[in-house]
Amino acid sequence: MPQYTPPVRDTRFVLENVVGLDRYANVPGFGAATPDTVDAVLEEGGRFVAEVLFPLNLSGDQEGCTRHADGSVTTPAGFKEAYAKFVESGWGTLSAPEAFGGQGMPHVVSTAFQEYMISANMAFAMYPGLAHGAIAALVVKGSPEQQAKYLPKMVSGEWGGTMNLTEPQCGTDLGLIRTRAEPQADGSYSITGTKIFISAGEHDLTDNIIHLVLAKTPGAPESSKGISLFVVPKVMVGDDRSLGERNAVSCGSIEHKMGIHGNSTCVMNYDGATGWLVGDEMKGLAAMFIMMNAARLGVGLQGLGLAEVAYQNAVQYAHDRRQGRALTGPAEPNEKADTLFVHPDVRRMLMEGKAWTEGLRALCLWGALQVDLEHAAPDDADRQMAADLIGLLTPVIKGVGTDKGYEIATTSQQVYGGHGYIAEWGMEQYVRDARIAQIYEGTNGVQAMDLVGRKLAANGGRAVQALFRIVGEEVAAAKNVEATVAFATALERANSELQTATMWFMANGMKDPNNVGAGAVSYMHVMGIVAVGLMWLRMAAAAARLKDAGEGDAAFMDAKLVTARFFAERVMPEAGALRRKIEGGAEAIMALPPEMFMAARA
Structure with a gap:
């Protein structure tokens, strides 16, 4: 049977050291997000999803929903009672507007709770999740009468x-x-x-x-x-x-x-x-995009949530399962076999899971901060910058987040070997559930085309130039610190690959628009590597600083630094290969006439 522990300590580390909640006390809504309040949301929210929602995940998958002859639908056993507890506890109201009965907390705080809900029971989390998208559209586009009629009970x-x-x-x-x-x-x-x-x-x-x-x-x-x-x-x-x-x-x-x-x-x-x-x-298109953008960020969070729970179970299995011996000799001679942790390839899969889940968590929470700042930052320039950044990175969070979510779910299943293919272990459900996130709210190919076709050129490329500038400035500062110079150098190379790919699109996209379409997904993933790399640079810098100051758990900080090194050495080099794929252009992709795709099989 699978298990799940909400990653409260890692969330707290990100909120304090990447998001920096304490720096935004002057922003409306952030005053209520005191450290004690945020800790209570994380601890109590984590406990709620672990005790109430997670036990229903496997049984809910097995039972499914039932449509009756009158068109009504019954959810799986326990869902209705769990939802009543969800409403009674007010978990759905965290970041909703106070004017309609919400708590008015920052979106970044509710995003942390939503990740836990998704990991615990993605199918259940979708019920209030879809309502939040509808609420967002009515808050912006609904008439006062519509808002008064519908929003209070939707928010509650x-x-x-x-x-x-x-x-x-x-x-x-x-x-x-x-x-x-x-x-x-x-x-x-x-x-x-x-x-x-x-x-x-x-x-x-x-x-x-x-x-x-x-x-x-x-x-x-x-x-x-x-x-x-x-x-x-x-x-x-x-x-x-x-x-x-x-x-x-x-x-x-x-x-x-x-x-x-x-x-x-x-x-x-x-x-x-x-x-x-x-x-x-x-x-209606403008109103639709309010819903879609909120949904796309939520779906990116689904990629993270499923990656996290699948990764956790793979780690536990690797601890428990004994198969074979270490290549360097028995790690535990008194046992008949060593644990899976002695095998480099198992370690590779688990390190990829750790590096991407922790990096994506930071990116999702930082992205949620930009949503808050876009709407509430006191300064016009800050609001514009936040809007530019989250507009640029929404397709990246959705597309890369869900591609990696599915990949981590499958590699976590792989750690189990044959047991991962058996339903009772629960891993195949995570693979099945993760697959939809790459498809709905705009397939990931659509996300990539949104990025390269609309977001790059918007406002004369203002958003992507801002991203390049932020990465460049933080890399320059990090190269002056011994603990982060190697990582900063790797991120600088990846950012250069992204800049080169961007210039290639500018030079070749007008010649043949298919060049842009053919390279869009690869480009999205290069930007994902750079964006998550920026998050890892911030986490590594914070871990080094805290370790030097003797603050926090030294082992936790060491793990952050090692995982950052893994991301630099094993993930960021992929940016170069992806850039070269982009420069391959569209000619070979578009050359075959449709009938030739099956000609060899006739």
Whole structure:
């Protein structure tokens, strides 16, 4: 059976030494994030997910969700009771606006808790997670009346929320949607159409579910410019937030999926359902991106969360399992065999897991800080810088975070050998669950194209130039410190590879746009190496400083320094190989006519 311990000590180290929460006391919301309060969130939140959510993960996967003849859906045994405890304890309100009943804490604090939830039970975490995306859109785009009607109970967790974007004939290309919204005399709209892949679309955890639905009004252009966003409650809501009649929206079926069986991924049928326009007509794309950007950061966190729990179990198995002898001779002659830890290749897999999970944790929390600063920093320049950085790095956090999450889940499974393939050990579930994170909320190829096609050139390349400058300045400072000079030199080389790849795109993208498309994923991973490398530089510098001052756990600091060295020696060199792949261009990729892909098999 798998196990999970929330990584509270590592989270605390990042919040104190990479994020630097204490430096932002003047930012609205950060005053409440005192060290004692944050410690309580981490400790008590970790205890809640370990004791309440994690025990339901394996059974929830095995049981799955059940759709009944009336279209209702039952979640796995124990989910409803666990959700009631989640709501009662207020865990979903941590960073929600105080005006609607939230605690108003920084997003970076709630992000730490969300990682623990995902590791403990990803399928369960998706229920409140989807509601948070809907809340974010209504906070920005909803009318005062819509906010007053829906947000208090969505924030409290009494009501759920979803995003309804995808249809059978369109996923990424939302201009192809067919769902229609016909205006009614009372100012509402009649929504008709079918949506697929709707996570948490129907369930028994809440009394109501507030759906945010993309649709087109009469005469709207047949492109993404014609999209509008509508709020469509499962159950009609009075002005006093009382519940009325059931709306004409129903779950047609539950998708049969590879993983996340504990979450109800639904086909949703809208049969003249009553909805109301959110924001302006045919401006739904802007509102959609509010939801999507929040969701993409959340999905990147899913990559981290699943990598962490899979890694933890692989470490424990390597401690317990005895197979073979060390290459240098028996490590424990009195035992019949040595533990898996004596084998370099097992060590390689575990070190990769440790280096990426700890690095991604720092990047996700630092990214969450940028979300906070974008909205609340007192200085205009600070808000702009934060917006630039998180806009640039959102596809990296999602794409690289989930690619590495899946990779670490599979290598952690590999540590188990044949036992990793057996369901009772739990590792194959983590592999299955991690796979979806590379696909939904925009496939990782789409993330890479968003990065190279939109984010690099935005505002004359202001964001990527800021990243280059930050890395360059911190590398220069670190090269003057003996403990970090080697790491800084490796990061400098990786940053140079990223700069060279960026210039290659500028020189070759106009000649043939396919050159950009062919190298996009590789470029995203080079930027991921540099961004996580920057986090490791900060962690290594902090560990060296604390160790020299005799503060903290010396063994913990030594482990940070060794893991940073591993990242520099074994991960950062990959940036050069990826850059060379980018420079290979698109010619060979695009040369074969489609019929030749199967010609040798005819």
